Amino acid sequence: MTQAVITSRYGDWEPVIGLEIHAQLGTQTKLFCACETSFGDPPNVHTCPVCLGLPGALPVLNRQAVKMAIAASLALGCKVHEKSIFARKNYFYPDLPKGYQISQFDQPLATGGTLDIEADLGARTVGITRVHMEEDAGKNIHGDQHSRVDLNRAGTPLVEIVGEPDLRSPAEARDYMRRVRDVLIFLGVNDGNLEQGSFRCDANVSVRKPGASNFGTRVEMKNINSFRFVEEALDGEIHRQIRLIERGEVFKQQTRGYNADKKHSYLLREKENEDDYRYFPDPDLPPLVIETRLITEQRESLPELPADKQRRYTKELGLSDYAAGVLTAHPATARFFEATVATGATAERASNFIGAEILRDLKTDGLDAQFPVSPEQLGALLALVEAGTISGKQAKKLYGDVAGTDRDPASRAKELGMEVMRDEGALEKLVGEIVSKNAKQAEQYRAGKTKLLGFFVGQLMKATRGSADPELANALLRAALEQDTKDR
């Protein structure tokens, strides 16, 4: 799947990158208890004996999280295993209530997927090693005198998506990360909120000479929560590694943090100081057995994924790559677009209007999106344009009028007197006035400067406050201007 690619950017060095993505599953409740998953509430309000790790408490698996993890695995082309095992990853930290994290280790939920990416090195397919489920830790909050622990997040369900070391540039890493996020948000299993930490990654990177069969010494960059940072952090790290190697220095396998403000990375720990996590199967949780039926069900109910949507928008609906990209940036936008088209609007008109007007006013919060109008309203509005009842300019005005309300565009157009002016008599009269008032321009037009027709159309539109039927206006103006010629 990988091919050696020389990127001049790093001279005679080839970066080798693999990402481990942690994505929060959008369940109502935590992975092993009934506490709500939420963000931004006062500390420790969403806790119970289970997620506090109190003595005697036991985990019970959230089936909804399993379904979501299966969907994610299938969408990433993985094989979902009928049997997987939850394991304990043991280490001490105050934000880890039980002293171990429940994760999956040697028998993960799913393995062996792929994802198509396209960045600076062209379109390529990269491998996905595995997808497994695990619980999130809480959060330590450090003050001057004390450190405090907030366990609201403890036990939040995550999927970890481990990619093969197939990426060869920071831009590819960024594209991969974005595409994984797009898949998850289109499945509705993750809210794509990078700022809130619900989608983040660890990036493993090493450099080697192109064509080398061995990997160089690997560095893991921890907890990167933005597409831009992953690119910046990796670029910085690749340069750092090349500098060290070219200076003849040897460095150890290590884990580094990335400070996005200062744009530099710092050492967290070296390999020999890494914890021995003493993984073993969690005896509190029976093996996770997934019936083939559930896998089939999940596979059949997979929604259209963003890459497929984009392809369809360009191939079948005739939209540009750019437009298709804009419409599939958020699942709600794609849904809105498709619902608008379903009302009868042409794909192009809907796409243009959404791109030009709607997205400017769109408010999103994770997977939730607040559109200023309903697809039905937009459909009705575009139908008025399509029928020639209102002009494009009027459409924008009308949109401003109905946005944020449940007004009906057609009746509002009437009420606002927005209907296209088609009264030939009245228009002819106005045309006559405009031509005689602008005799100089008329002269130039007749002298061959036919581009001036636009000027006259503008004048007519001004006089009719944009309501003149554009085709009729053109025809009448052209006739009037040329009529005068004949009259001579």
Next chain:
Amino acid sequence: MSPKLLPRSVVEIAASVRGGEVSAESITQASLDAVAARDGQLGGFLSVAADLALQRARDIDLRRERGETLGPLAGVPIALKDALCTKDQPTTSGSRILAQGIDQQGRAIDPWRPPYDATVVARLRAADAVFIGKSNLDEFAMGSSNENSAFRLARNPWNLDRTPGGSSGGSAVAVAGRMTAGALGSDTGGSVRQPAALTGTVGVKPSYGRVSRYGLIAFASSFDQVGPITHDVASSAAMLQIIAGADPADGTTTHHRVGAYREACSRGVAGMRIGVPAEYFADGLDDEVAAQVRRAIAALEENGASISNIELPHTRHAVATYYILATAECSSNLSRFDGVRFGHRAHGSQTLREVYETTRGGGFGPEVKRRIMLGTYVLSAGYYDAYYRRAQQVRTLIRRDFEHAFQSVDLIATPVSPTVAFPLGSKLDDPLAMYLADVYTLPASLAGIAAISVPCGLGSASGLPVGLQIIAPSFAEEQMFQAAQVVEDTAPDREVIPQACQS
């Protein structure tokens, strides 16, 4: 004042309270009086909830007077092993780490009070049982003599210089000492069966998955099961009836049908095939124990069971296997005792590491530390395959031994403990000797199958109780009770009262 001895049978007490022949209050009072009279010496309890118990008993009586139907364990005084969480009530698991200190009387100062009840506690309460207090145990249920309790020494009511066994020693003492009619213990490698055998009581280790572990402070999760300790088989059956069954809060419980355990007790053993494994009658088994066990097996035969010799060839690996797997699990289970959210936290630490080290270093006793270290070792990178993984494989072999045996027999009869109650202090400095006290109970724990310890007479030399173990396939508790009842009915010395209860 010498309180009248508390009735022995859970079943009879419940029937007479339900029938209004005796008040729950008077039974509770008798239980509390017995505790007051004897527990100073016996050390069966870590905390006693006298007011709460009386209040509860009066409430039960009131409800009866109002004509309400009472639960099946109405008014039965129960001791709960202190490894079971009781909402707002002291819960220590026998460890300093769940208390702020220990007072002169060996009582926990400001012990942890869980915000919730264990499922088994809630089920007993719903059945109208009355909780007298929390019983003594080896710290975190690790031990076979109750000497690892951080708080008090528990003594055997039959001989105060002897151990009551462990780890549910206090629960066995509460029952054998006639302080409560029943108790709950927890059995990881024999912690219900061995103290029951050593104190002349009945103790049940249900099949793994039969009883909820939710709210049982874990020692080794893949072994732990909560089980009753009572004077007689029918009482254990009645208690198991209440606590058994699937629990949505414990994913390892199963939906196997809960049997009619009380009814099973009267069915006899005619036509039953009972296997006797040679491996359990080898070196190390005391003669007086062997004699009573063989007598009991003969009695089963006289009552219509067919007895055959069977082989459980991997038995000799049970102790090693258990002490790898159980310590591995405990090393992880006990990580949550870190001083951050509950219980003891060492003060004056400068760093996070120091908080952990001084809290855990000061909070855990030597046996718990030993097991955490053993368990940490066997799970460590580079050792996992040689120890943990290998032990899992041997566990499978031991399980298969039983599966194979149960193709030709319905039940297996063995001794529970190689000796009668041993003197306090005699094995304290020799952990390995202590571990060997569980040699006959560990295999069933490793296999996750059901087992019961039934008194089968007193040792001819020591005059101390001997227990017979009946091992049944998973979820075949009914058969187990059938045979246990016959053992009980044919046992000699049944009316002998322990020394401590005599005056």
